[in-house]
Amino acid sequence: MSYEKVEVPEEGEKITLEEGTEDELVVPDEPTIPIIHGDGIGQDVGPAAQKVLETAAQATGHDIHWMRVYAGESARERYDENLPDDTVEALKEFRVSIKGPLTTPVGAGFRSLNVALRKRLDLYANVRPTYHLDGVPSPVKDPGQMDMVTFRENTEDVYAGIEWEAGTDEVQKAKEFVENEMGEDDTIHDGPVGIGVKPITEFGTKRLVRKAIDYALEHDRDSVTLVHKGNIMKYTEGAFRDWGYEVAEEEYGDEVISEDTLWEERDGEAPEDAVVVNDRIADNMLQQVLTRTDEYDVIATMNLNGDYLSDACGAQIGGLGIAPGSNFGDGRFLAEPVHGSAPKYAGQDKVNPTAMILSGRIMLERLGWTEAADLVRDAVEETIDSGKVTYDLERQIEGGEKLATSEFADAVCENIESMS
Ligand code: NAP
Secondary structure (H helix, E strand, C coil): CCCCCCCCCCCCECCEECCCCCCCEECCCCEEEEEECCCCCHHHHHHHHHHHHHHHHHHCCCCCEEEECCCCHHHHHHHCCCCCHHHHHHHHHHCEEEECCCCCCCCCCCCCHHHHHHHHCCCCEEEEEEECCCCCCCCCCCHHHCEEEEEEECCCHHHHCCEECCCCHHHHHHHHHHHHHCCCCCCCCCCCCCEECCCCCHHHHHHHHHHHHHHHHHCCCCEEEEEECCCCCCCCHHHHHHHHHHHHHHHCHHHEEEHHHHHHHHCCCCCCCCEEEEEEEHHHHHHHHHHCHHHCCEEEECHHHHHHHHHHHHHHCCCCCCCCCEEEECCEEEECCCCCCCHHHCCCCCCCCHHHHHHHHHHHHHCCCHHHHHHHHHHHHHHHHCCEECHHHHCCCCCCEECCHHHHHHHHHHHHHHHC
């Protein structure tokens, strides 16, 4: 495929799919990887992450050939459009990529580019690992107990965007349908009302839960917890739980066992290496991550619960400057930090690039480059633990040395080199 708005580097090979599979990547030693630096502080954290990831790749016998692609402000400046088709096509064709934050201005007429990208690439699982790095200040007593990965469904739930504004003909029709056709004539109060629809499908649930279980098996995790509010929303969140258990019980043989079967048939004793699937009600889960943190491992949940839960977990391990994220689809992957474009700090070489670097670490894992991924984590941890930190952490710890974004990246690279 040839592109007008993307320059494909001459060196570097394309990541492809193993024949006959939908999700197994064939990764050359020197892949071409698209990168969107992003808006605002993307210009600071993007190059910093690039440098660290490249250094870790080279230290472990690989290399990365970056391919700059454009979205948001940089695309508007160059091509007078927010999201060129060439950008989307390149992300599809090259399969594994990384992006910085993209601004979504508040107000009508501008859809979130992040949402558009996830939709067009069908990246249906938003995956956020939360683990603590030594030296990172935390509001909890023992942040080291947190080591969870949240799989948040990305395409359904109240986020599907099916909702109608108070005062419109559409909302009136929806209200009449609910009252007259569905017999709920005493439920909605009189007066102005907004109405939304919450679709949870068997298809959407099962592919998300499969991804979470596959991840747990591949990464030697002990459990997958389905988080839902099925006691109240029985046919949406309750269905999510039921379909989730169906996947666990019907598709994995002895490798996966549900908590019920575990107690009914095995007296609570899990078979060696098996992943246990259990479920928790969402409000209880928000307590459990604080009070019984180390009991949770991989979480599979719907869009809204996932949003709340992953931010709550992220706060426990150091907040936005640290929190990495990623999006998985079948045979496609896009890493992105949880934070936004923080425009007030743009271009100041000031903010913390850790979230973007650790998002890149998930990308290295997706490539199967475990050694490089571990090296990145260890080197970031070593840097922070030695007190070399950016402004956001420096203000919370005593005796820290405040570094610029680029200096922090250099310090991590030095640690990678001395550790490898
Ligand atoms: P934000 O950009 O995440 O920034 C909020 C605050 O978080 C910053 O002022 C800063 O706090 C802290 N922060 C964020 N990133 C940091 C970093 N790398 N290092 C240190 N501190 C960091 O959130 P926002 O201001 O609500 O959103 C700005 C724009 O980003 C909006 O247009 C929003 O739509 C967009 N956004 C994009 C994404 C994405 O691309 N995936 C995600 C979220 C938001 P202090 O000032 O207290 O130091």
